[in-house]
Amino acid sequence: MDLLAQYSDDGADSTGEEAGPSVPIKRLELAVSTAPEVDTTGMIMYDDKAINAASVRRLQDPSVRKVMYNLPVEDLHAPVLGPAHPYSRDGLAAGQRNHRSGHVEDAHMHPYHFEEQYATFHALGYAAAPGTSQVVGDMGSYAAHGGEGVLAGGVKRKKTAEERAAERTKKEARLAAQAEAQQGELEPFALLNRQPWAHKVAETAELTEEQKAYIEAQSAAKEAAAADNVEKQGPTSFFHGKEDKDYQGRSWMSAPKDKRKESDATFLPKRWVHTWSGHTKGVNAIRFFPGSGHLLLSAGLDGKVKIWDVFNGGKCMRTYLGHSKGVRDITFTNDGRKFISTGYDKNVRVWDTETGKCLQTFNTGKVYYCVTLHPEKQSSLLAGANDKKIYQWDLDSGDLVQEYNYHLGAVNTVTFLDPPSGSRFVTTSDDKTIRMWEFGIPVQIKYIADPSMHAIPAATMNPSNTMWLGQSQDNQIVSYQCSKGEKFKHLKNKTFKGHNTAGYACSVSFSPDAKYVLSGDSEGRCFFWEWAHPHKVVRTIKAHDGVCIGAAWHPMESSKVATCGWDGLIKYWD
Numbered sequence: 001m002d003l004l005a006q007y008s009d010d011g012a013d014s015t016g017e018e019a020g021p022s023v024p025i026k027r028l029e030l031a032v033s034t035a036p037e038v039d040t041t042g043m044i045m046y047d048d049k050a051i052n053a054a055s056v057r058r059l060q061d062p063s064v065r066k067v068m069y070n071l072p073v074e075d076l077h078a079p080v081l082g083p084a085h086p087y088s089r090d091g092l093a094a095g096q097r098n099h100r101s102g103h104v105e106d107a108h109m110h111p112y113h114f115e116e117q118y119a120t121f122h123a124l125g126y127a128a129a130p131g132t133s134q135v136v137g138d139m140g141s142y143a144a145h146g147g148e149g150v151l152a153g154g155v156k157r158k159k160t161a162e163e164r165a166a167e168r169t170k171k172e173a174r175l176a177a178q179a180e181a182q183q184g185e186l187e188p189f190a191l192l193n194r195q196p197w198a199h200k201v202a203e204t205a206e207l208t209e210e211q212k213a214y215i216e217a218q219s220a221a222k223e224a225a226a227a228d229n230v231e232k233q234g235p236t237s238f239f240h241g242k243e244d245k246d247y248q249g250r251s252w253m254s255a256p257k258d259k260r261k262e263s264d265a266t267f268l269p270k271r272w273v274h275t276w277s278g279h280t281k282g283v284n285a286i287r288f289f290p291g292s293g294h295l296l297l298s299a300g301l302d303g304k305v306k307i308w309d310v311f312n313g314g315k316c317m318r319t320y321l322g323h324s325k326g327v328r329d330i331t332f333t334n335d336g337r338k339f340i341s342t343g344y345d346k347n348v349r350v351w352d353t354e355t356g357k358c359l360q361t362f363n364t365g366k367v368y369y370c371v372t373l374h375p376e377k378q379s380s381l382l383a384g385a386n387d388k389k390i391y392q393w394d395l396d397s398g399d400l401v402q403e404y405n406y407h408l409g410a411v412n413t414v415t416f417l418d419p420p421s422g423s424r425f426v427t428t429s430d431d432k433t434i435r436m437w438e439f440g441i442p443v444q445i446k447y448i449a450d451p452s453m454h455a456i457p458a459a460t461m462n463p464s465n466t467m468w469l470g471q472s473q474d475n476q477i478v479s480y481q482c483s484k485g486e487k488f489k490h491l492k493n494k495t496f497k498g499h500n501t502a503g504y505a506c507s508v509s510f511s512p513d514a515k516y517v518l519s520g521d522s523e524g525r526c527f528f529w530e531w532a533h534p535h536k537v538v539r540t541i542k543a544h545d546g547v548c549i550g551a552a553w554h555p556m557e558s559s560k561v562a563t564c565g566w567d568g569l570i571k572y573w574d
Helices: 092-096 111-124 139-144 161-183 209-228
Strands: 043-045 050-052 126-128 135-137 236-239 272-277 283-288 295-300 304-309 316-321 327-332 338-343 348-352 358-362 368-373 380-385 390-394 399-404 411-417 424-429 433-438 441-449 458-461 467-472 476-481 508-510 516-520 525-530 533-542 548-553 561-565 569-573
Touching: 111 126, 126 139, 135 139, 209 236, 283 327, 283 548, 283 561, 283 569, 295 327, 304 327, 327 368, 338 368, 348 380, 368 411, 380 411, 380 424, 399 441, 411 458, 411 467, 458 508, 467 508, 508 548, 516 548, 516 561, 525 548
Parallel strands: none
Antiparallel strands: 043 050, 126 135, 236 316, 272 569, 283 295, 295 304, 304 316, 327 338, 338 348, 348 358, 368 380, 380 390, 390 399, 411 424, 424 433, 433 441, 458 467, 467 476, 508 516, 516 525, 525 533, 548 561, 561 569
């Protein structure tokens, strides 16, 4: 182009004049492309083809130590070869596994519907699968029961409008056919007619007030006669229920299966809901059945031990007559099949809770103020006596195996620490001291005494077995820390005051969640303190006319408390 621009003719033009100097010609620089426009953003070459990079998965070699570009999480967790196994430890599915057999999805369900399906599955063998319309379990039972649940509604499918209309038409046709048959029937009392006695309801004969009073008087006289002859005839018991076994063969003391713990949180009782009366003298102690709390054991100053029903009517189930004088203390075994009682008649008796039979009797001529069992070795029985000693028996052999003798006064309480091992226990006495012992060794390992201390006639442990509470005779409850591996230390900031217990062995107790502390007092009141704020009384209940000697929180019903007093009554509060 440059050569063409500088090109000139050597010859003269038509005018005969010479040509002037040459002028360069400017060219237009235009870029022309005939290919279509293509957006190559996010495209890569794969098999000589331009494809979207997001559609290509770069599966890495397991031996590669470095990755030079970013990978999505699906590729990072992809299996080495083949699809991901849902239960294997590699792959994305392993991160979703939260159960030993796979993945369990969270589903919200109302407590009523959960209880309904839970009871239906255990009773009939099937239940509705949460989140779906399917049924799991025994399909044969489901078909036999028509999908009905043990509660109202069940898992039965709702009928459609067409099905309801068909049933209504069928019923009307059946009633019309019956009406036609009745018109042509000659018999006055045809089977299709309603019988003349059909409207009558079976009447149950009820006892009159005189008959009830006579039966109660006869029962009381029978018990009184047996109580007077305990020393001559030996221990005995009376069963007050209708039958000792139900139609399924379950014992009368079996815990109900439909009862479960209401809540982990406890609430203060507000009202008086029930009264158990049957002791002719004061009630000295009460104990709930371990775990379920469906039975309540009471020790009376009339020499009787009674066990009461808590859930179904609240009647007395059995009376145990084995003491000629008042009963001082009672305690259950861990399973509740047996219990121990001690009385002022110097006898310690081991009872079978169900049959009422006295299995063993221990008598060394001393009055025992407290009895307790080893938390793990249930065959070891410890009892504190008025002769300043703690006696240890072996229930299997019936032998006295150990005596702990360091106190200078009557022993009031024996409390095991560090359950379930029970390697240590604490005792209190009228000598105003607290002593710690190692189980099986009659040498004290800790001795607490102070001129400001008073006698402690009642003591207890909190549910977590880290705190020990004692009812002091100077109208206050003292606290000691007793965690395993730590010192038995007095907590001065955890002292509970406000009640009057001087001269009485009023029991002290914890709520199941250790939030509240409760105790009776000499004026018939029941006091409640909050553990976090011990200097303030959160509630006071006027429970009894005389001394409120015992109070216990129900282990399952978190808002109910039982109290007993020297007025002969046991009251239930909610």
